[in-house]
Amino acid sequence: MRRTRMSRPKGISSRLSALFVFVLVAVALVGAGYLLGRFVLSSILSRPPGAPVSGLPGENKAGSGSETVTATISLDAFTVYRIQVGAFSSKDNATKLAQACLGKGVPAYVMAPDPLHKVYCGVLASRQAADKMAEGVMAKISGTVIPAEDKLYIGALEVPAVQVRVAGDKKYVSALDAAVKKAGPALHALLGFWDSYYLKTAPVDVRSPARDVASALEALKAVEPPESLKSTHSACVAALESLSKALAGAEAVYGGDASKGPEAMTEFMKLVDILASFGK
Incomplete structure (x- = not known):
């Protein structure tokens, strides 16, 4: 007797094919979601504490390819x-x-x-x-x-403390922060030098602070400040230039050239006037 092959109804076959495709798509989406989740999570966990968690690694808000940082620039009273x-x-x-x-x-x-x-x-x-x-x-x-x-x-x-919070390109903010940090000890060395000069005690050597400030000033001038910090930049450069000149004059007096004394002290008074104006 001839066997008759029973055929599956077309409607059932179509439904099974659609279900199979749906399952494959679902599995693919779950897998993609898992991989994306791992990528985002690893990028968040790899950031340093306090860093923003939005965006992908290397992204910066300015869109200029540079890293944006925030720092507090301060000088003691x-x-x-x-x-x-x-x-x-x-x-x-x-x-x-x-x-x-x-x-x-x-x-x-x-x-x-x-x-x-x-x-x-x-x-x-x-x-x-x-x-x-x-x-x-x-x-x-x-x-x-x-x-x-x-x-x-x-x-x-009383010359008040100076404290300014700045945000901008990491290279610029680092240069500004380094310059102000060099200015503090140099300023106190200069005060100590003139006291020792007039009290005729052991002179305070200002040569090292003079070199530090000159180097920091040169580095600060070499970087372009962001638009929002141009006024702060100008004020800091003016103060550092005055400090550098005052230190150079004091260094000459330290080396035995007393004729530089009036000019050096005059420049120091100018510097104090600039710093006093910051607190007003």
Whole structure:
């Protein structure tokens, strides 16, 4: 007898094929999801603490291919004693007195008005050093630049701490942070140098701080600041340039060239004026 082959209904065959395709697609999607999940999780776990978790490794918000970082740039507060020669409502008169002092070999600088324009001839870390410097200044200008009966006034100035939070390209922020960190010790070395100079104690060597600041300043000038930090950059560069000049002058005095003293102290007063203005 001839056997008859029973054929499967077409509807059932189509449904089985569709189910098979669905299962294959589902398995593929689960596998892809698993691999993607592992990739994202590993990228998050591999980031340093505090780093943003959004985006893929190497992504930066600026889109410039550089890493963006945030840092707090700070400089400690300090106190100086200023020796005042005169005070005027007119800046022209104050400038004339400063020039007359410089003509006598005495440092002089007209600091920011408060509201008077005051002429100073020195800033020292201690009252004792300020008293000693004032004695020498009076011997040079009393009866010529100022009336013989006039006295010099010595007052303390509290220069506030500077603290600025900056965010930008890692290379720039690192250069700015390094420059300010070099400025702090150099500033205190400079204060110590002038105190030792007028008190005639063992001189403070400013040569190493001078090199450090000059190098940090050069590195900072070599990087372009982001647009949002250009004003901060300009202020920091101006302060560092003044500090570098003051250190160079003090270094010359340390090496035996006393003629550089008035110029170096004048530059130091300019620096203190810049730093004092940061806190206003």
